[in-house]
Amino acid sequence: MIVSTATLATQLADPAWVVFDCRHDLADPAKGARVYAEGHIAGAHFAAVDTSLSGAKTGRNGRHPLPKPEAFAAFLALHGVSADSTVVAYDDAGGLYAARLWWMARWIGLDRVALLDGGWPKWTAEGRAVNKEVPAPRASSLTARTNPGVLWDADEVLRRIDDPASALVDARAAERYRGEIEPIDKVAGHIPGALNRFYKANLNADLTLRPATVLRQEFQSLLGPRRPEDVGHQCGSGITACANLFAMEYAGLAGSKLYAGSWSEWIADPARPVAKG
Numbered sequence: 001m002i003v004s005t006a007t008l009a010t011q012l013a014d015p016a017w018v019v020f021d022c023r024h025d026l027a028d029p030a031k032g033a034r035v036y037a038e039g040h041i042a043g044a045h046f047a048a049v050d051t052s053l054s055g056a057k058t059g060r061n062g063r064h065p066l067p068k069p070e071a072f073a074a075f076l077a078l079h080g081v082s083a084d085s086t087v088v089a090y091d092d093a094g095g096l097y098a099a100r101l102w103w104m105a106r107w108i109g110l111d112r113v114a115l116l117d118g119g120w121p122k123w124t125a126e127g128r129a130v131n132k133e134v135p136a137p138r139a140s141s142l143t144a145r146t147n148p149g150v151l152w153d154a155d156e157v158l159r160r161i162d163d164p165a166s167a168l169v170d171a172r173a174a175e176r177y178r179g180e181i182e183p184i185d186k187v188a189g190h191i192p193g194a195l196n197r198f199y200k201a202n203l204n205a206d207l208t209l210r211p212a213t214v215l216r217q218e219f220q221s222l223l224g225p226r227r228p229e230d231v232g233h234q235c236g237s238g239i240t241a242c243a244n245l246f247a248m249e250y251a252g253l254a255g256s257k258l259y260a261g262s263w264s265e266w267i268a269d270p271a272r273p274v275a276k277g
Contacts, residue, residue, distance in 0.1 A: 001102075001250050002117040002209060003088050009128050012043050015138070017086045018079060022097040023120065024049040026184065026239070032097075041090065041120070042129040045079040049239065053100050062265035063184075063237035064100075069108050069144035076105070077142040083110065085140075090116035090123070094207035096199060099242035103258060109145030115246065118208045152232045152259045154266060160232070161193050161273075167226050168194040168259065171235040171244045179276035184236055187267040191234065192275040195222055199235075199243040209250065216251035229255035234262040 011017040021044045025031040029050050036046045047053055052075050055067035066072075081087055087105055089098035095115045105113040116123065124130065152160075160166035170190050175181050177196040182188035190196070201218070204210055223231060228248060233241035238260040248256050266272050 019044040020047040062261040069146045073144040080138040082140040086112040090119040092120040094203040099246040103242040170194040171199040171240040189274040189276040202247040228253040231256040234259040
């Protein structure tokens with residue numbers, strides 16, 4: 001699930017390894033393309049969070065709805081990804097955005113998908129290969145084989161709100177979860193009953209992932225006796241939620257689900273309940 005910078009450096013010339021730069025900033029959506037043009041891991045392709053990793057917005061489906069599986073498979077195939085590829089995603093935020101590509105690739109049936117541990121900051125700090133060249137498309141063939149069982153929709157979340165055997169984990173910062181501030185969405189607060197674990201709790205100071213044993217202990221403490229398959233993840237728009245889902249999988253707690261619409265979809269319907277504090 002994770003690849004070290006040393007390992008990736010030895011695989012850059014291997015066409016079976018396909019690398020994606022997922023750098024982004026929710027407050028500055030143009031950042032990703034800008035910093036990619038300024039320099040990226042040699043041979044890496046750019047995956048734009050707002051387009052390549054998101055679908056069309058309707059005003060009711062959140063800020064980063066999932067694209068159609070076939071559209072995402074076509075995007076990956078355009079950059080040489082096949083069912084046999086090893087896909088590596090990175091960003092400069094501890095895997096916050098790269099985890100979205102990881103989850104989506106798993107969603108459409110790919111198995112060999114990993115995050116670059118430490119991402120762009122670690123890669124550049126070690127002086128590894130960087131350039132500004134955009135790799136030429138090398139189209140492959142890829143068919144989406146989606147598993148709908150990895151998702152919760154808003155109705156499923158609502159159904160589970162009062163179920164003590166289920167849990168929804170909110171990956172946003174604590175002050176946003178409590179509703180004290182809301183810098184992006186129109187309504188502050190959280191989904192009633194949701195538990196809060198800020199995604200940065202999964203990271204060391206250098207943005208590498210904390211040990212799996214530590215993550216497992218902390219998630220088990222948060223979730224109690226609940227089974228991983230009865231746990232859902234959400235955030236503001238379904239991006240940072242993937243980082244918590246990734247951390248649970250890495251910790252050996254497999255089977256939790258993504259509520260892709262997350263808070264921004266939830267509040268689009270004023271009939272849905274909202275909590276604060």
